[in-house]
Amino acid sequence: MKRVLVAVLAVAVLGSLALAATKIKAGFIYVGPIGDYGWTHAHDVARRIVDEKYDWLETVYVESVPEGEVETYIDLLVRQGCNVIFTTSFGFMDGTLAAAQRYPDVIFAHCSGFKRWDNMATYMADFYQVYYLNGLMAGALTKTGKIGYVAAFPIPELKRHISAFTIGVREVNPKAEVHVRWIYEWYNPAAAKEATEALIAEGCDVFAFTEDSPTVVQVAAEKRLPSFGHYSPMYDFAPDYVVSGQIVHWDKIYEDFLLKIYKGVYTTKNLAHVDYWWLLAQGAVEVGAKPGMLINPKYEAALKNYVINHPTFGKISVYDLVYIRLNQMADPGITFDPFQGPVYDRKGNLRVPEGMWMSYDALITMEWAAAGIVGPWPGEP
Amino acid sequence: MDWTSWVISTVSRALAFGVPLLWGTLGEIYAERAGVVNLGVEGMMILGAFMAFAVTQSVGSPGLGLFCAAMVGGVAALVHAFLTVTLRANQYVAGLALSMFGLGLAGLLGRGWEGKPLSSTLPYLTVPGLSRIPVLGPMLFQDQTVLTYIGLVLAVLLWILLFRTRWGVAIRSVGENPATADALGINVTLVRYLCVVFGGLLAGVGGGYLSVAYRPAWTEGMTAGMGWIVIALTIFAAWDPLQAIWGAFFFGALYHLSYRLQAFLAPELLKLMPYFFAVVVLAASGFGRARWRRRAPAALGVPYVRGER
Numbered sequence: 001m002k003r004v005l006v007a008v009l010a011v012a013v014l015g016s017l018a019l020a021a022t023k024i025k026a027g028f029i030y031v032g033p034i035g036d037y038g039w040t041h042a043h044d045v046a047r048r049i050v051d052e053k054y055d056w057l058e059t060v061y062v063e064s065v066p067e068g069e070v071e072t073y074i075d076l077l078v079r080q081g082c083n084v085i086f087t088t089s090f091g092f093m094d095g096t097l098a099a100a101q102r103y104p105d106v107i108f109a110h111c112s113g114f115k116r117w118d119n120m121a122t123y124m125a126d127f128y129q130v131y132y133l134n135g136l137m138a139g140a141l142t143k144t145g146k147i148g149y150v151a152a153f154p155i156p157e158l159k160r161h162i163s164a165f166t167i168g169v170r171e172v173n174p175k176a177e178v179h180v181r182w183i184y185e186w187y188n189p190a191a192a193k194e195a196t197e198a199l200i201a202e203g204c205d206v207f208a209f210t211e212d213s214p215t216v217v218q219v220a221a222e223k224r225l226p227s228f229g230h231y232s233p234m235y236d237f238a239p240d241y242v243v244s245g246q247i248v249h250w251d252k253i254y255e256d257f258l259l260k261i262y263k264g265v266y267t268t269k270n271l272a273h274v275d276y277w278w279l280l281a282q283g284a285v286e287v288g289a290k291p292g293m294l295i296n297p298k299y300e301a302a303l304k305n306y307v308i309n310h311p312t313f314g315k316i317s318v319y320d321l322v323y324i325r326l327n328q329m330a331d332p333g334i335t336f337d338p339f340q341g342p343v344y345d346r347k348g349n350l351r352v353p354e355g356m357w358m359s360y361d362a363l364i365t366m367e368w369a370a371a372g373i374v375g376p377w378p379g380e381p
Numbered sequence: 382m383d384w385t386s387w388v389i390s391t392v393s394r395a396l397a398f399g400v401p402l403l404w405g406t407l408g409e410i411y412a413e414r415a416g417v418v419n420l421g422v423e424g425m426m427i428l429g430a431f432m433a434f435a436v437t438q439s440v441g442s443p444g445l446g447l448f449c450a451a452m453v454g455g456v457a458a459l460v461h462a463f464l465t466v467t468l469r470a471n472q473y474v475a476g477l478a479l480s481m482f483g484l485g486l487a488g489l490l491g492r493g494w495e496g497k498p499l500s501s502t503l504p505y506l507t508v509p510g511l512s513r514i515p516v517l518g519p520m521l522f523q524d525q526t527v528l529t530y531i532g533l534v535l536a537v538l539l540w541i542l543l544f545r546t547r548w549g550v551a552i553r554s555v556g557e558n559p560a561t562a563d564a565l566g567i568n569v570t571l572v573r574y575l576c577v578v579f580g581g582l583l584a585g586v587g588g589g590y591l592s593v594a595y596r597p598a599w600t601e602g603m604t605a606g607m608g609w610i611v612i613a614l615t616i617f618a619a620w621d622p623l624q625a626i627w628g629a630f631f632f633g634a635l636y637h638l639s640y641r642l643q644a645f646l647a648p649e650l651l652k653l654m655p656y657f658f659a660v661v662v663l664a665a666s667g668f669g670r671a672r673w674r675r676r677a678p679a680a681l682g683v684p685y686v687r688g689e690r
Binding site: 034041181182184188189190191194198199201202214215218222232236238375376 | 386387390394398488491492495496497498505591595596597598600601602603605607636637639640641643644647648649652
């Protein structure tokens with residue numbers, strides 16, 4: 001009995017030594033080109049950060065992989081010796097799951113999906129809190145009471161973002177409207193430009209968007225109108241007109257996940273319930289025109305001068321409100337959520353009752369439109 | 382919303398969006414009039430877009446950037462001409478290859494240029510005097526670059542050249558019946574080379590417009606299918622430079638309206654609208670008596686070999 005125990009211990013010690021000495025080779029599979037300055041670009045920036053940071057880590061990537069061909073590329077990366085593989089598009093979900101079942105000794109992580117396995121985790125950095133904070137600022141800055149929003153596809157992720165943004169707008173400006181135009185593409189600068197021009201012609205004077213290029217920021221700036229950046233820092237595209245925006249830090253998730261693999265916390269056996277849904281509190285997303293610049297100094301005065309009578313905080317400037325709300329959501333003991341009841345949709349239905357928050361499942365399957373949104377809403381319940 | 386604002390924004394956006402389409406289509410019309418299909422427009426445009434951006438960013442002159450964009454488009458077209466005219470490769474395959482090659486090469490060269498705003502862009506003009514005319518002023522003489530007006534003049538000049546001069550006769554006869562043209566002493570190879578390269582020059586400028594004026598930044602794949610719209614517009618315009626004006630701006634207007642009308646109509650339907658019209662025109666062109674079929678150059682897509690029929 002003793003001998004068995006010793007043997008087990010020896011194996012365990014040797015095993016952990018061997019693991020500590022083992023290098024991790026992580027492969028990244030991207031849906032777009034790394035030069036898109038949007039989604040794939042942000043993942044690749046994060047890959048380079050973790051590659052620099054950990055000397056026990058080697059990374060490789062393949063870009064512009066069609067969603068149906070993900071398994072072929074996983075085979076390729078496994079043959080190259082990758083023991084961790086990240087797939088970064090929703091459409092890679094089923095292919096990644098099939099590969100995870102075929103390669104039980106490789107760790108997989110799939111971004112933005114919901115299917116997991118013993119050796120396959122999921123992860124996502126979501127922006128809805130940040131959109132809400134930008135909505136507060138947008139509501140204070142509009143003069144026409146119309147805010148333009150250029151959106152890629154009518155899917156739950158974007159509906160959640162637009163609704164969170166609109167809830168922020170209405171909190172400081174109860175009569176303002178958010179006009180939405182869909183371009184049905186993640187990346188099409190010409191479509192984004194014409195959609196923005198159409199919104200300008202409708203009288204919108206502040207802009208936000210969810211698509212993968214800095215087009216909206218540039219078009220708004222040409223007309224001297226303020227806007228909010230998305231995904232990558234867009235301050236440099238229009239230093240006088242980018243008020244704030246959403247910035248992602250995928251590296252925070254990659255760092256945590258890879259370190260836990262390295263330390264043996266995550267193995268090929270225990271990932272079935274590992275789902276990163278990282279928000280402000282975990283530092284995976286940031287509000288700002290560029291990292292470290294929460295509000296463009298050119299707009300500080302306007303936001304400080306816009307004072308409202310807030311139901312909770314009384315007389316308060318929007319500038320202060322943004323910081324209070326940010327702290328409420330960024331502190332580990334989160335005390336506020338944009339979808340905190342009561343929340344009504346634009347048809348007048350009560351969607352979140354008083355005192356309730358939305359569950360994770362309700363957030364990721366959200367289809368309704370918050371009150372204040374104007375424009376088509378395909379799939380509206 | 383009063384109707385004048387609708388008219389003004391629709392026409393103004395139609396012009397701005399139609400510019401790269403017009404330049405690309407005028408070039409493709411010349412190549413096809415000489416009998417060479419060049420499906421590489423997308424590749425030539427993206428190379429032009431990258432070159433214009435890189436040169437403008439380095440030197441600070443959008444004019445020089447556009448000139449270099451024309452050059453790189455011309456060189457890419459020269460490769461196509463060599464493959465299809467001299468080596469008599471299949472024009473469709475060579476053109477597709479050129480598109481893919483251009484997209485790939487521009488993406489590779491463009492590494493490190495993404496995410497940088499352009500330091501000096503091609504200026505938007507406000508034409509003195511004319512821009513003050515009510516309705517017409519904001520419609521036609523504001524928020525356009527010089528390429529809008531050059532494009533319009535160019536279309537007229539190219540129409541005159543094609544249909545009212547001996548050179549035009551030479552180009553058209555090479556596209557209609559190269560054997561006869563050859564017998565009449567026209568250098569078929571030279572005419573085809575010149576027309577294809579000229580098409581490349583214009584496609585390069587069209588691409589350059591995208592990166593130094595329309596949306597001054599470089600991102601991989603930023604032409605996003607415009608080159609293919611050009612191919613369709615060439616047929617839509619029935620290989621006629623003047624009709625290319627209407628085609629390009631009609632398409633531009635549809636494109637703008639597909640976002641403007643979203644408040645009233647289902648966005649999925651509107652998104653289809655420009656392509657729906659393209660299909661209608663292509664279908665109409667398929668009927669025997671339609672003008673389009675008569676006007677298509679008879680030797681389009683056929684390599685010329687002296688002594689073969």
